[in-house]
Amino acid sequence: MGKRRVKNELTLEGIRAIYDDNVRRAEETARQAPTAERSADSNRNIAMHGTREVKQKRWAEYQSFIETLHRKNHDLSYNKLTEFAGSHFGVCKKTIWRNTENPLKRRKSV
Secondary structure, rough: OOOOOOHHHHHHHHHHHHHHHHHHHHHHHHHHHHHHHHHHHHHHHHHHOOHHHHHHHHHHHHHHHHHHHHHHHOOHHHHHHHHHHHHHOOOOEEEEEHHOOOOOHHHHHH
């Protein structure tokens, strides 16, 4: 028994029509959503996480805390420093890790 081939009915014109229809729908959706509604997401983000300046100030506080803790106890690894800083600031240690520099590496490179 041979396999039956199904002829593909989709032509180049059909593909273009589908594409044009999808583009038209996307443009309509974008026009219907008011600008205030689209910017509401960014306003919510700023309200929850703060502006760039606020975040940079908070990250500087993280770094300062890490460096102070490191000066008091040189035996602590960067992992332990981030754990202590995370519990102090009420954030995950990964947040501290992403937004600070390892004072151990900085000391070795100087």
